[in-house]
Amino acid sequence: MNEYDYEQLGELCNNFDLVGYVSQFCELKGRGPEYSTSCLRHKDINPSLFLNSENNRWYCHSCHTKGTILQWLMYQEGLSYKEAINKLQDLTGKEIREVVPTTSMKIFKEMQSLNHEEEPVVREILSESYLDQFEIIEGEPHEWIEEGISPEMIKKYDIRIDPKGNRIVYGVYDANGNLIGAKGRTRFASYQLLGIKKYKNYLKVGTTDYLQGMKQNLPNIKAKKSMIVVEGLKSVMKIDQWGYDTGVAMETSYLNDAQAKIIIASGCNEVTFAFDQDVTYANALKSANKVKKWTNCYIILDKNGLLKPKDSPCDEGREVWEQLYRERIRII
Numbered sequence: 001m002n003e004y005d006y007e008q009l010g011e012l013c014n015n016f017d018l019v020g021y022v023s024q025f026c027e028l029k030g031r032g033p034e035y036s037t038s039c040l041r042h043k044d045i046n047p048s049l050f051l052n053s054e055n056n057r058w059y060c061h062s063c064h065t066k067g068t069i070l071q072w073l074m075y076q077e078g079l080s081y082k083e084a085i086n087k088l089q090d091l092t093g094k095e096i097r098e099v100v101p102t103t104s105m106k107i108f109k110e111m112q113s114l115n116h117e118e119e120p121v122v123r124e125i126l127s128e129s130y131l132d133q134f135e136i137i138e139g140e141p142h143e144w145i146e147e148g149i150s151p152e153m154i155k156k157y158d159i160r161i162d163p164k165g166n167r168i169v170y171g172v173y174d175a176n177g178n179l180i181g182a183k184g185r186t187r188f189a190s191y192q193l194l195g196i197k198k199y200k201n202y203l204k205v206g207t208t209d210y211l212q213g214m215k216q217n218l219p220n221i222k223a224k225k226s227m228i229v230v231e232g233l234k235s236v237m238k239i240d241q242w243g244y245d246t247g248v249a250m251e252t253s254y255l256n257d258a259q260a261k262i263i264i265a266s267g268c269n270e271v272t273f274a275f276d277q278d279v280t281y282a283n284a285l286k287s288a289n290k291v292k293k294w295t296n297c298y299i300i301l302d303k304n305g306l307l308k309p310k311d312s313p314c315d316e317g318r319e320v321w322e323q324l325y326r327e328r329i330r331i332i
Helices: 006-015 017-021 067-074 081-092 103-112 128-133 142-146 152-156 213-226 233-240 259-266 281-289 318-326
Strands: 029-031 034-037 049-052 057-060 160-162 167-173 179-185 199-201 225-232 247-249 268-276 296-299 327-329
Touching: 017 049, 017 057, 017 067, 067 081, 081 128, 128 167, 128 179, 142 152, 152 233, 213 225, 213 247, 225 233, 233 247, 268 281, 268 318, 281 296, 281 327, 318 327
Parallel strands: 225 247, 225 268, 268 296
Antiparallel strands: 029 034, 034 049, 049 057, 160 167, 167 179, 179 199, 296 327
């Protein structure tokens, strides 16, 4: 298969007026930025294919095909990769450069080959007003504030309260910063005895193909080309108020392939993993190994017994955190 300059190809696809092109031979319903039409791949009584005029992408909810103009030409019009490239050149009037495969392109292909560990879920992009069903209460959540999280951090991460469900609530955002749901942490101390889940997703989210805190901290991550990866959003907030404002949370104790892709795509020069104490070094290393080819990778390790058995590295205060961060281990 011919190799093409994927940066040029990506730019062409991202800026191609997909809605304008498809409207020439498909009847579109709706108005910007989202339109619907019938999928060309199967019988479609109710339009199941959606196009977005802002990001020039399409997605079929029935057959789960998606992509840019390039994928449209291949999947919807049945062209081969080479034929699709040729047609894209005709449509744009631009010649797409062929290149000799380089080390960087091989790395890009390796990154593309990472598989999601769960099937992707079709999600609705929500308005920010969705979160208005939950309350913003001054001085709450008091338990987080008593742990030392400042009101400024509560505001920055838009922490809310669900009085009816007695949960601390925050928004869930996808890798593009779109609101896709809300997550609630129970406030019942004896939740296990009561048979209550510690965390609850108010809407089905499916695979964790996002990093919590990315929406708030992406400008800092881009500016500093650095990222600190922790397990939970509360840890992101704690270190943020100490000046470590490039934190993101996996919402679990391991890094999955979808999250690894996000980290690689961020272009960071260094990534530090700060797992909770109950994660073994061997398991922490498995997560770090997923991204170490593309960035300088570090793991925080409590070599001096500064933390309790289930602590996160920031649970014993700023001084302990900063010592652990200074003594982090480089992964070669």
